[in-house]
Amino acid sequence: MLMTRRWLGLTLSMLALILAFGALSWWQWQRAQRAEVVAPVAAAEVLGLAPLAPTAYATAVELSGTFDAAHQVLVKHSDTVFWVVTPLVPANGVAVPVARATVTSPDDPAVAAVTSGIVSIVGIAQPYEGDPGVAVSLPPGQVDRLTARSLALPYPSVGGWVALTSQTPEASVTATAVVAPISGDAPAGLRLQNASYAVQWVLFAAFVVFFWWRLLRDDLRGAGVDRPREAVAPVREVY
């Protein structure tokens, strides 16, 4: 009985449906894990002359300007962790310090690889680090923390800085990005809606198997065995 053309067709359909539902479930599972994409806002909306407002911490921002390589500093966090911070001066002249890269030594090629000309960047707005006011003697061009004072810019700058995520055109030297100390609301969690759909597709696949098994069982028993009593009159060919 299993060898009939009908059963071959039903079994192949079942397998095709299971594969399709499995693929849909996998697709939803991938979607459930994707990171939240937050469109960046213009930097001027959150970064002004005043210190960055706590509500604007970790905001994704974008702006265009030219890097001022002459006033670049290395923020030394340890003997092997230096942030490369370069002021980006937009058209309005108020500079935005941009942490372009993190390097393990001041001699890293990324330090000198400042893109010239107009550069468009996207990054994460960050507040300045605390300033204990204690002087630390470091080689010229190096500071011990990222504050407005340590940058010592001869022109106005905003009350915060930006951890670079991407820039156009790209830098000539690929470097490790600075991980923003303050990150946005963790998008790491599972998206409930898509996770829920992923589970449901698996269950639908289980329904298909169950359905197939029911048809098989009915076929083996012979049609009409468990028809409702009231309607037994003619045994009809179902399915």
Add this chain to the structure above:
Amino acid sequence: MAAAPTAESVRGALLRYRVMAFVVGTTLLLFCVAIILKYVTRTIESDSVVAIAHGWLFMIYVLLGLDLGFRMRWSWGRLLLMTASGMVPFLSFYAERKVAGWVRDELGAPAAAAPAQPADS
């Protein structure tokens, strides 16, 4: 789903199916409203709650539809139609009445007068 379901058990299954068809139909309409509020008027930020609720309720609806269909020994084409009708706004309300009509036609008449059934597959 015992060996020989009685008319009573079929009626129970039909009642469960009808209640769920109404619930799913209503939730689907709510879902449509939520989608419009989210993507067109942008008055709400997320429609996840309605989406998740509809997803699971639809699941139960399909189960109950299959249960009823198995008891009635309906063709798989008809079961597919029942299931699909739960995905179209407003259609589930119509489908639910149609299905109730099918059950009545096949089961409702007194046993003695059961008419010959035309094959529907």
